[in-house]
Amino acid sequence: MPTAGNFSSEIWLAVVTCFAAVFTQNILLSYFLGMCSFVSVSKEVKTAAGLGLAVVVVITATSILNWMAYWWVLVPLGLEFYRFILFIIIIAAFVQLLEMVIDRYSPALYLALGIFLPLITVNCAVLGSVLWMVIRNYSFVVSVGFGLGSGLGWMMAIVAMAGIRQRLDESKIPAGLRGPGITLIIAGIMALAFIGFTGVLQ
Template sequence: MNAGPEISQAFVVCVSAMFTQNILLTYFLGLCPFLGVSREVKTSMGLGLAVIFVLTSTCMLNWLTYHYVLVPLGLEFFRFILFIIIIAAFVQLVEMVLDRYSPFLYQKLGVFLPLITVNCAILGASLFMVIRDYSFIVTIGYGFGSGLGWFLAIIAMAGIRQKLANERIPQGLQGPGITLIIAGLMALAFMGFSGVLQGT
């Protein structure tokens, strides 16, 4: 088995998931925590890191379950339930492990972990990887790239919102309104990256 082209494909998928096909700004996944938690850079950083980790790992786990359990049994329609159970169980497990072995990390990321189970970006990435028929190596690249893209977007948004705190915004536009318009501008900016991957 020759893994060379697969690894380079994984790299391309990773970069495109980060920028041109950003899971948040192009597919609108994980929008609720994005609007709710992006008030401060510090908390966004914690949530972002937790998302990168959980997204990459659950994508891999879900790929393995889908291809080695569900497909042989012909139970593909069952994937929604199985994926969400795997995600919830994984998050719970990570929380327990962190609590036991690394109080420092637990303090940093612990509060965000329960939030992640209902983050649609996690389930969305798993469903996309099934629909697009990625191989295992490509799935790793895709999961990591999507997580990193989400992380970048929420950090940038938190930075902008901290600056906005002292600005005068029309009353009706405060809160979600202005955040959505900023997200639109950010989506435009991220679309500018589409030239990067033209050659491939």
């Protein structure tokens, strides 16, 4: 089971990993994960922020759950190859549970987030960050930081994109480039800007 030594150094490593996941290795802009909903749900800042928030919660929580399931159950049993099935079941079950809990206790929040929750199960950013976490052998605390950072990074990218796209509504864009085409070009320019963060962390 991966550990990073004493507790304070682990916390520091988690903070650094979180920062890296938001800026230098943004899950969307450098790993292209979560593109489908990024292209289709980035038309309005409000909905983008709602979906982003839901993704932050789901990635952070499923990182914790899947870390425990992987290192405490699958690895001791030698069943690592079952991880894809286990991860996707845990993610689907967690999303379903979250949907029921929110519906029960906060109808207002359910109205704001409810429609996005089913979409999140098939959002590659969730499964992707869980798989990265396992491949990179992150310790528990670092995994929490990584999950949080991945979620925040994705949320930031989709909110920024929605803001830009709202402004684009009135501009004249070639017919073939309208919609997804221009979104991808903007995403490319954003990714270019984020390359500027490379080297901030060693």
